[in-house]
Amino acid sequence: MPPAPAGTAEPPRDCDLCPRLHAFIADWRAREPTWFNAPVPTFVPAAGDATVRLLIVGLAPGLRGANRTGRPFTGDFAGDMLYRTLGRFGFARGAYQARPDDGIELTGAAITNAVRCVPPENKPVGAEIATCRGFLMPTIARFANLEAVLALGAIAHQSVVRALGRRVAAHPFRHGGRDTIGAVTLFSSYHCSRYNTNTGVLTEDMFVNVFNEITEYLQAATRQNGSPAGR
Numbered sequence: 001m002p003p004a005p006a007g008t009a010e011p012p013r014d015c016d017l018c019p020r021l022h023a024f025i026a027d028w029r030a031r032e033p034t035w036f037n038a039p040v041p042t043f044v045p046a047a048g049d050a051t052v053r054l055l056i057v058g059l060a061p062g063l064r065g066a067n068r069t070g071r072p073f074t075g076d077f078a079g080d081m082l083y084r085t086l087g088r089f090g091f092a093r094g095a096y097q098a099r100p101d102d103g104i105e106l107t108g109a110a111i112t113n114a115v116r117c118v119p120p121e122n123k124p125v126g127a128e129i130a131t132c133r134g135f136l137m138p139t140i141a142r143f144a145n146l147e148a149v150l151a152l153g154a155i156a157h158q159s160v161v162r163a164l165g166r167r168v169a170a171h172p173f174r175h176g177g178r179d180t181i182g183a184v185t186l187f188s189s190y191h192c193s194r195y196n197t198n199t200g201v202l203t204e205d206m207f208v209n210v211f212n213e214i215t216e217y218l219q220a221a222t223r224q225n226g227s228p229a230g231r
């Protein structure tokens with residue numbers, strides 16, 4: 001597969017760099033013409049990119065979740081825990097209602113996926129992850145005041161590490177992990193998927209603890225640097 005065009009953070013609606021995913025979406029456009037059925041754009045705060053200090057990176061849109069609604073994690077089972085936790089820690093305001101028009105706003109955080117198109121059975125292949133990294137890299141770069149990245153799951157973690165120009169072997173995934181890579185600190189958590197929460201791999205307390213760490217880190221950075229944007 002060809003790499004994504006350098007420097008473009010948002011893929012075009014008809015991005016066909018991954019033929020399997022392009023065909024999968026085309027099939028769902030025919031089956032469900034009212035769904036979003038396209039690469040899901042990064043969800044950013046209304047206050048602008050300069051306010052983003054935390055970027056959350058998931059795996060890929062869920063078929064009946066973000067692929068249907070067009071907003072990351074929205075309508076996905078995982079979105080319930082994610083948006084609830086974002087609200088609790090002040091990274092989102094408004095009442096999450098699993099709809100893109102629910103009015104929820106992000107504050108200081110943005111949400112994206114390592115793979116922008118819905119993959120069959122939630123499983124992108126390595127080449128698709130690598131190809132879509134061509135959009136992840138400029139997505140990370142677009143936030144001039146970014147201080148922290150939260151990767152949800154091992155695949156997102158590995159793609160972020162590679163997007164930051166490092167070797168995965170030097171930065172292995174672990175839940176609760178924390179790595180400084182260049183100008184950002186990478187936090188990692190098990191994905192807040194239905195499977196992980198139903199099986200107890202990830203509990204709400206574990207997820208909250210990750211956000212406690214991120215919040216403490218950002219507060220310490222603010223104390224050290226003055227205003228968040230004053231880095």
Ligand code: SF4
Pocket residue numbers: 004011015016017018019021022039115116117128131132135
């Ligand atoms: S996953 Fe990414 S690179 Fe692949 S077709 Fe979709 S937007 Fe393009």
